[in-house]
Structure formats: C-alpha cells, structure tokens
Amino acid sequence: MNHVTGIPRLQMQMSSLEDSIGQDNPVRFIDAFVEQLDLLKLGFKVKTVSARWMPL
Numbered sequence: 001m002n003h004v005t006g007i008p009r010l011q012m013q014m015s016s017l018e019d020s021i022g023q024d025n026p027v028r029f030i031d032a033f034v035e036q037l038d039l040l041k042l043g044f045k046v047k048t049v050s051a052r053w054m055p056l
Contacts (some may be wrong), residue, residue: 021027040046
C-alpha cells in the first residue's frame with residue numbers, strides 16, 4: 001500500500017518579516033509615512049494596561 005509523504009514539519013527556519021519584504025516594496029513607503037505622523041495631534045489617545053491585570 002502506498003502512502004502519501006508530506007513535508008517534514010520538524011524543520012525550523014528563522015526569519016523576520018523585515019527579511020520577507022523587498023527593498024522596493026511600496027509597504028516600506030507607507031511604513032515610513034505612518035511613522036512620521038503625530039498620532040496625539042491627530043486626536044488618538046494612548047492607553048496603557050496595568051501590569052497587575054496581566055495573567056500570570
């Protein structure tokens with residue numbers, strides 16, 4: 001009886017999202033633009049979560 005052989009899943013490859021995006025990808029322009037925005041001036045509010053409410 002023949003069995004289907006799949007892809008080995010025990011292999012691990014370390015890479016970052018930054019490595020996956022090409023240098024000429026338009027998302028890099030969008031990222032640079034958004035990083036320059038002053039979100040507080042635009043009316044966004046910064047909220048923080050207390051560390052004591054984090055699950056252990």
